[in-house]
Amino acid sequence: MDENTNLPEQIKAVYRSLFAFLIAFCIIAIGLITYIKNPNLFNNDSKSAETESEYVAIPQDDDFDKIENGIHVRTGFVEAEGLMETVNNCTNCHSSELVLQNRMSKERWIATIRWMQETQNLWDLGGNEAIIVDYLVTNYPVIAKGRRSALTDIQWYELED
Template sequence: MDRQEQFRKQVRVIYQLLKVVVSIIIIVAIAGIYLIVDPSFSVFKKSAPDSAYIVVQEDEEDRIENGIHVRSGLVEAEGLMEVVNNCTNCHSSKLVIQNRMTAERWIATIRWMQETQNLWDLGGNEEIIVNYLVTNYPPIKKGRRENLRNVEWYDLQN
C-alpha cells in the first residue's frame, strides 16, 4: 500500500467515527430538549409502587358526591359497582345513562352485546345490573309536542 491509500483509509475510519459521535450528540440533545419540554418523561422518573397507585385509585375514582359516583356520573344505589365494573369497561357511562330502557330492552341489549361485541356472561350480576338500570334510569315517556297556541302568524315578504 502506498501512503496515499493509507491516508484515504485513515480518513474513512475517522469519518465513520465522526458520524457515530455526531449521532450520539444529536440523540443526547434531543433527549435533553424533551426533558425540558416534558420533565415527567417516564424513563427518567421513579415509578410509585403498585400499592400506592391502588390507594389513589380507590380514594379518588370511587368517590361519591351528592349521591353521584364521581368517575362515572351514575346514581349511587344498589348495583352501582356492578354496573361500573361490567359496563364501563367497554363504553362510557354516558351511553348507559342516555339509553333509558325497560328491563326487556336492557336484556335484549345485553344479549346483543354478548353476541356481537364480546360481552362476557354476566352471571348473577345481570339481574342486579338490569334492576339498577331500570330503577335509576327508567324510560322517559316522550309524547308529541304540545300544539302551538297564541301564535301571531305573519306573511313572509319576498
C-alpha cells in the first residue's frame, strides 16, 4: 500500500518532466525556425548580424540632403546657417518632427540639451552646440499663442446641396 500512496507524487513528477520537455522542444523549434529564416543572425563573422538584419541602409544619393523651396526635404528643417549641424546631431536619436514641434527660447534649448546629455546619453556637442541652438532659436522661435493656434492656410470650398 505504500507504493499506491506515492502514486499522485509520481504522476506529478511525470507531468513536470513532460512540461519541461515541451518547453525545451518549443525553444529549440523557435531557434531552428529563426535560423532557417535568417542564418546570418547566428553568424559571428566580421559583418555582424545586427547590421545585416536589423538596420536598413539609408541611400546616400544626390537627393539625400536635397533642399527644395528653402526646406531640407528629408527632415523638413528650414535651410539656414547651422542646418547640417542640427540635422547631423538631432536626427541621430529622434525624428526631426520632435524638434519642429518644440519652439523654445535659447535658455530652454540649452536646458533641454543638458537634460538629454544627463539622461539620454547625448554626447558633448562641443562647438556645434552654439550653432545648433542659434539655428533653432532663429528659425523656430517661441510663438505666443492662446489655447490653440489660429487656423491658417485654409482652403474654403462651397458645399453642394
